[in-house]
Amino acid sequence: MKTKKAFFLVPYLAWIILFVILPILLILWYSFTDSSHSFTLSNYVTFFKNGTFLKMMINSFWYAFLITLITLLISYPAAYFLTKMKNQQLWLLLIILPTWINLLLKAYAFIGILGNNGLVNKFLHLFGIGPVNILFTDFAFIFVATYIEIPFMILPIFNAIKEISPAVIQASEDLGASKWQTFRYVLWPLSRPGVESGVQAIFIPSLSLFMLTRLIGGNKVITLGTAIEEYFMTTMNWNMGATIGVVLIVLMILVMLLTNKKTKRKKVNL
């Protein structure tokens, strides 16, 4: 019986070792060595001494934060009203549908829409405006990234809100709470697990977005993701690329720990 169980674990363990643990060890090894494979800390020294990397890091954080915040602001009300709708499954399907299309395709579609000869500018032309340079701006980058991430925020929040019993909301109103107080003290805390997983699903990948920064942001937005791609693909300095990768992993772990933090309750003496 025991050996049988162990047998079923083999594929899982092989997967974890080959595709999770080994790559991380490799990245760590690269980040602590130089091009002649000898141990060094110089990569980290460069990272934290050279202002450009720190700036990139802050940049990554800032854009990931903006994308997550805007996505949340749009998704929370959307998820809430979705739980009140008839034909919820159909609406959900419509929201999930775009995620089935390849990211690259969507990016190119937006180049077509936002470009100088694109749909938006043709529309603006009718009013005698433009052409306005929309593509390759911060705005375009955030707009497209938000569009792509919205389904990943709506789904967990929708599920969390759906699990809240309507009677609990009524109980809050029954006890004299206004709509805003009910949201603040009941709906929001009870739906927070959904918000947390939504934030994790968006903030962490947003830290390392590189395709969109290139195609939509036109390399005007430089994040740690773009930097890693640059080091691995263009300058072939794998050691520096790996160092940035390690920093990114540490940052992601920090974000996860922060969003999962449970607040301890104060005890009352009656």
Add this chain to the structure above:
Amino acid sequence: MDIIKLKHITKQYDDGFVALKNINLTIESGKFYSLLGPSGSGKSTILRIIAGFSQPSSGQVFFDGKDITDLDAAKRHINTVFQNYALFPHLNVFENVAFGLKIKKQPMDKIKPAVKEALHMVRLDGYANREISELSGGQQQRVAIARAIVNEPKVLLLDESLSALDKRLRKDMQFELRAIQKKLGITFIFVTHDQEEALSMSDEIFVLNDGMIQQSGSPVAIYDEPVNDFVARFIGDSNILSGRMIKDYEVEFANNKFKCADGGIKPNEKVEVVIRPEDLDIVAPEKGNIVVTAQTQLFLGDHFEIKAVDANENEWLIHSTNGVKLGERVGLFFDPEDIHVMRLNESQEDFDARIEKYEGDENEN
């Protein structure tokens, strides 16, 4: 003093279903009321309209003489104990009970003693720091009551509040609810489908069916004098036989004429006769008013439930402390007071008027 009045309340849902038809009722302050009926009878809808969670299609709700039909649930001096308690799972016992007071921005030094008092009232002293998930069903029930009464409402609504508890606990909570209501001196309106619960706790019961109030009155009045066969069947077990009024205080059923305690009904009018199974005594065949043959018998712990058939194929349900031999002929004895005569399609107003009239006659004689 009247605290709540419903006037001509009708509720029709968007899909056309009529949940309530012209409900009129008056609730006095300081009493324990029950809304009793089978599921779908509209009892919970009445409660939701009083609480403010549901708007009537037409009609008015008065609270303390003021029209509150369009007032938000949050602004009514009414609190609810929900069916599945609806406690806030992210808050502990103290925070749950304190919720209403915190919403009203009361200072902490007022909230604490109030919460303590409320928890004491439901016998949960020392539970303030427990999580809701750590409590048993009965304890959660008590927290839900404490959370409501801490706001000092004038009326407390209880929506099938005991139905999730097991039988033993339910009995205990019945006593306790009644005691809490007496202590606080406020109005309780209790919704239930369990007639035993309603009979044991209430000062007054409204029996509902099909979105209409079938009968209202004290538990004893409703049990002893049901106005129609729905009430007779729904409240307790009963033997209902069709019969014919001979004259005042004499009725014919099961091919026999019997003396009874009812009057004010036209001679020869078709009526229904109700006899409660516990009012039937098993005696020797020659001493009985009616002779029956016992067919089945169930032992229910404190009594036997016997089904028997008379010579006219009428079924009789008998509750007896002693069993009988199956297939044996036995006599059933009952007093004239045990016979309750119901007129077909008599409304409660007509019923009350008739009772008043012939009881008045009796007093004169």
